[in-house]
Amino acid sequence: MAERGPLDLKTQPGFGKVALLCLFLLYAPILILMIFSVNSGSIITHWEGVSLHWYGAALADDDFHSAARNTMVIAISATVIATLTATLAAIGMTRVKPWRGLGAAFMVINLPLMVPEIVTAIATLSFFALVAGKLGLNFGIGNLIIAHTVFCIPFAYMPIRARLEDMDLTLEQAAADLYAPPWQTFRRVTLPLMMPGVFSGMALAFIVSFDDFTITQLVAGPGQTTLPLYIWNQTRRPMTPEINAISTILLLISIIVVTASALIARRRKA
């Protein structure tokens, strides 16, 4: 173990209490939400007993099915396209001779992270309205896939780029030295070694798309309700623990995706 420096936060007085408070504020509401998802009563703040009734109600709901299907179609498509694009961008920006526009290109790729989401949402909405009005084009759910792909790219790009930058460049030289032409070097050495970064990027992109609300809310047309929009609509009616059940399902899917990608990344690294 490393020696503890004088600035080690863990040795400061009150560290434990602050940490506990932070953990409480972060997770207590979620915990309460999960507990009330198995409430048998119909009021979300009044506990009556344990039951999986509301999970059954949620899973039997056709609107929920359609929202879940939309969410999956959008999230998976956006994740695949964004990850492919981000992978190419990361290779193009770490495996080339430095050029003048490199810094600018980096900023452009990451700009969606810095632009307030509501601005992007309004801009995307007006863009699709323009395309529909002037060109008569409407891609249906494709509009949402395009919008999601765009904001997913920087999330997928970050871990892939980090992985490529960490990678020892002499490994690629060694492959070339051992008679591997550029494509083989990429396929046999660069790609397998960057896969943990690609998996992290995919997981992030998926989660970001999966729970996006602001942009989806503005861009979505009729019949394009996603799970976050569905939950939002539910809150405008008298709320039942069904909403807790749906939220818990969403949370579990997120946890499964992140855990799976972390496990794959760790196994790849070993």
Add this chain to the structure above:
Amino acid sequence: MPEQPSGSAIAIRQVSKVFGSGSDAVTALAQVDIDIRANEFFTLLGPSGCGKTTLLRLIAGFDYPTTGEIRLYGDDIAQLPPYRRPINTVFQNYALFPHMTVAQNIGFGLEMLGRPKAEIAARIDEMLRLVRMEELKNRRTSQISGGQQQRVALARALAPQPKVLLLDEPLSALDYKLRKEMQLELKRLQHETGITFIFVTHDQEEALTMSDRIAVMSKGRVLQIGTAHDIYDKPAERFVANFIGETNFLDAEVTGVDAATATVRVKGTTLQAGLPEGFRPAGKATVVIRPEHAELEAGGADRGTLGGLGGVITNVVFFGTDTHYYIALDGGGDFMVRRQNSRGTAAFASGDRVGLRIDPGAARVLRD
């Protein structure tokens, strides 16, 4: 085609390498000419920044010369990418593929060359035997020690039977004992495979013990090429004399020159000193004498058999096998004498007056 001595594996002709351009330009190599013979253990020796690694990278193909030619058995390969050169490299950090097993690493080159599976498998086993690693065949490279990784890196580079093997300071990450062991191992491998080795190091002792011939480099230039004996006994320039082993520098006056030697006067003593090839000094010159080529004589009143050279011992340092005597010469200047302790001759102490007897043929004039 420019003439190339027969049997020369690599001919480097007027190779220069300039990094950057304009006022930022840095010359890493300046008109380097080297001939490396087939089946030779050739070492590029020099301090960091002397251009030895740049030259190795040019031979490997990781970089291209600004001017000049690199010939491999007569063919100019200077502009070929690395994967088209029958040359393999052992990297300083080994650069083993972490996602492959030991066997997969060793087989990679042959696989890329499209050799049949059976041949690759047989060659992997042969290489594992050669570097004595049979039992680690299916390990991941992250599960083996530094010394073992070194052997795998060697096996991987030797497996495709390259015409030339490049070694970029491959022993620098190993501890002293393992390094000694690997020096012998490398000599054995070179002998058994008959492949031309080009070895880069900044460690002069490593260069002297392993190489058939050595090129001493400094500031992008090759100063001297020769056998370990040539480089040690007949340094041509101050940098070479200083970089390889320890030595004494003395100011001298040249009084006569014949074919291969000069007559010089050093502090009133007349010595015969060897000359670098093709060098005819006149007037002032610098003479070098290795510390083991001088013997101490007690008293020093008559100043030794050659007369003239003597002084007072200022410091005595014991090194186990030998002892170093530091002497302040009469008339200025320092001189160090190394005496083997097994000689059993009388010991000298700090403050003693001594005369110096220089071994015949030990003094050399430097080109400076």
